[in-house]
Structures are given as structure tokens and as C-alpha cells.
Amino acid sequence: MRCSTCNGDLEARALFCGYCGRRTRIRRDSAIGTLIDDTYRIDEKIAEGGFGAIYRATHLASNSTLALKVLHADFANDIQLAARFLRESKALARLRNPHTVITYERGEARDGTLYIAMELLRGESLLQRFRRLGPLPWQEVLAIMRAVSSSLHEAHALGIVHRDLKPANIHLDGGVK
CATH class of the missing domain: 3.30.200.20 (Phosphorylase Kinase; domain 1)
Known part of the structure; x- marks a missing residue:
């Protein structure tokens, strides 16, 4: 979910945006509990x-x-x-x-x-890590890119194109997904 003011990533239950501080609009999703x-x-x-x-x-x-x-x-x-x-x-x-x-x-x-x-992923996205820590050491970036490249290689070999590869869609949970 995204903040309507700054477009920052929001946690599902966040009352305030962690980036700009604006109060979030909580809307009950009718699917919850179904x-x-x-x-x-x-x-x-x-x-x-x-x-x-x-x-x-x-x-x-x-x-x-x-x-x-x-x-x-x-x-x-x-x-x-x-x-x-x-x-x-x-x-x-x-x-x-x-x-x-x-x-x-x-x-x-x-x-x-x-x-x-x-699979439900735990941890944070690469975008969240960038925002939390700023620039990452080159060794960490290299390890992340190797993992992403490995995953994309398999997908491309099967004729699958990701179409939405970006830091927000790279997940770090002790490993990379």
C-alpha cells in the first residue's frame, strides 16, 4: 500500500506514513475474514x-x-x-x-x-532497505544482483518476462526473492 501524499510504502496496519508522517486513511477491506x-x-x-x-x-x-x-x-x-x-x-x-x-x-x-x-515472504523489500540504510556496500549489491539474475535467468529460459522488476519487488528475508 502507498501513502496518498508522498507515495511511500505503507505497512498494512500503519496509522501514519513512516516517510512523511501523514495520517493514513484506514479502509476496511471487505475481503478480510472471507x-x-x-x-x-x-x-x-x-x-x-x-x-x-x-x-x-x-x-x-x-x-x-x-x-x-x-x-x-x-x-x-x-x-x-x-x-x-x-x-x-x-x-x-x-x-x-x-x-x-x-x-x-x-x-x-x-x-x-x-x-x-x-509463499509468504518475511523481511523487507530492497526499496525499504535503501530507504532505511541508504547506499549499500558493493558486496551486498553484488550478492543481491546475482540472486536476482539467477531467478530471472530461469524465468527467461522458460519464456517468462517479469515486466515489473524494481527495488520494491525484490524481497530480502535473509536471502533474496
Whole structure:
């Protein structure tokens, strides 16, 4: 989520922006607490993009926590966008690099909701680390870029293009994803 004033990254439950200090507008997401296919319970919104939202969710059978990417309902009836979402999820499921987010499952719920169940990442994005620490030592940058390059190499070999590679989408959790 982003601050409406400075466009800084916001934590899902933040009351104030950590960059400009402005009070955030808390909006209750109607998806919180709902079940997807009687399999996943949506617990908290993590991020939102143009085509969908990513939630922290619980897999009910195993009681494990994961990330659930859900296509916005506005786009569910758009055949081309829905097909693109499903193609993306199928492609992601083929990736096995240790620096790539794990895709567990993809599907369409009975109500037509399209979703991708993925590994929930802990830690911070590269953008957050830049903002927190400033310039990083070259050795750390090199290690990060090697991991990112390794992940992208596998994706490109399978014909997958990332299309949104930026520091906010590089995740550091002790490793790089």
C-alpha cells in the first residue's frame, strides 16, 4: 500500500506514513475474514496493484500462513485479463529457483474469484532497505544482483518476462526473492 501524499510504502496496519508522517486513511477491506473456496481465509491485505490485491491468508487444512494474490472482481469478467492472470499463475508454478517465490496453487473459486496461493515472504523489500540504510556496500549489491539474475535467468529460459522488476519487488528475508 502507498501513502496518498508522498507515495511511500505503507505497512498494512500503519496509522501514519513512516516517510512523511501523514495520517493514513484506514479502509476496511471487505475481503478480510472471507473464505476462498472453503480452503483459504483472508486475514490481512499486504499490497494492492492495478489488477489485484495480495493478502496474508491461512490455509485452513494445514493452518499455514501464505500469500494469496486475488484478481480484482472488476476484471474477473474480462476474458483477456482473466486468461492473462491464469497464464501468469501457470508460468509462476513452473519456476523452481531458490530465489523465486514459491507458487503452491492457483485456481478459480466457485464464485469466480481467480487466485494464486504463494509463499509468504518475511523481511523487507530492497526499496525499504535503501530507504532505511541508504547506499549499500558493493558486496551486498553484488550478492543481491546475482540472486536476482539467477531467478530471472530461469524465468527467461522458460519464456517468462517479469515486466515489473524494481527495488520494491525484490524481497530480502535473509536471502533474496
